[in-house]
Amino acid sequence: GGQVKELVDKKYVWMELEDGFPPRAAVAFLFFSLVKLLEKMELIPLQKKIVDDVVANLIKKAGSIAINVEAKKNLAKTAAEEINNKIPVIYSLNPRLAPLAYRWKCQFNENAKYPAFWNTFPEMNHNEIEGWEAKKLPAELMPIFLSGFKCKNCYSKRLQAFKKLLEQQDRDFLEFYVEGETVIEQVFSLIYLGDMISYYLAILQNVNPTSIDYIDYLKENI
Incomplete structure (x- = not known):
């Protein structure tokens, strides 16, 4: 935020991460934000299919090891x-x-x-x-x-x-x-x-x- 954000807006491609997470709990935010940045910089092709598959796999995994599962x-x-x-x-x-x-x-x-x-x-x-x-x-x-x-x-x-x-x-x-x-x-x-x-x-x-x-x-x- 503040002056840093103003400088970044002028010169760089950037993404804002959600706050309130311990760093160890933000690994997905950090990784997929980096993927998005690389896409915006046209250094890698669009990864939507791959990302969607990861999310689908994790949702399936979450259902099997959720707290309400005995x-x-x-x-x-x-x-x-x-x-x-x-x-x-x-x-x-x-x-x-x-x-x-x-x-x-x-x-x-x-x-x-x-x-x-x-x-x-x-x-x-x-x-x-x-x-x-x-x-x-x-x-x-x-x-x-x-x-x-x-x-x-x-x-x-x-x-x-x-x-x-x-x-x-x-x-x-x-x-x-x-x-x-x-x-x-x-x-x-x-x-x-x-x-x-x-x-x-x-x-x-x-x-x-x-x-x-x-x-x-x-x-x-x-």
């Missing part, structure tokens, strides 16, 4: 219940999914006020996998695998081998898959699922998913 039929609620009182360690099956694993980790941290960690295949195979050999590994650690994207080398053999090690330890793990036809649909399907899992985990932990008291405290004390 837990036994609700993937997000079921996952939150399984993760509750465990420590999630989120692994993406390939580096292209790594940002999604990081997103899930951050959402568990900020929304549920819950510890979580992340890494990606094949990187974790070079070092972190050895940590799972610890003799007194906490039983609460729970691997979560994010899988998807069609590619020639998605490290599925590495994943299956790692799962066998976990099964030998009688360790629980979860696996989730992308949904949709396009990469954007698939990305947002897992973003939304992770967000809702973190929301239901916040409810189970009896915490406010929008507050960031520790972050605010840190800002006030540096």
Whole structure:
């Protein structure tokens, strides 16, 4: 607003975002605003069909994991219940999914006020996998695998081998898959699922998913 808006009006293509959202809750506004800007600048063709498909896929997803859907039929609620009182360690099956694993980790941290960690295949195979050999590994650690994207080398053999090690330890793990036809649909399907899992985990932990008291405290004390 103000003088900045006046300057932008004169020189730049711009879009105004809705306010009132925590940055982590505005990822769709930020992404699709960027798409629209690129369209206006004629750097990419019109993406209406792709965007419409993403929205349709998310609406369908929302209907299946909404708060009014009972837990036994609700993937997000079921996952939150399984993760509750465990420590999630989120692994993406390939580096292209790594940002999604990081997103899930951050959402568990900020929304549920819950510890979580992340890494990606094949990187974790070079070092972190050895940590799972610890003799007194906490039983609460729970691997979560994010899988998807069609590619020639998605490290599925590495994943299956790692799962066998976990099964030998009688360790629980979860696996989730992308949904949709396009990469954007698939990305947002897992973003939304992770967000809702973190929301239901916040409810189970009896915490406010929008507050960031520790972050605010840190800002006030540096």
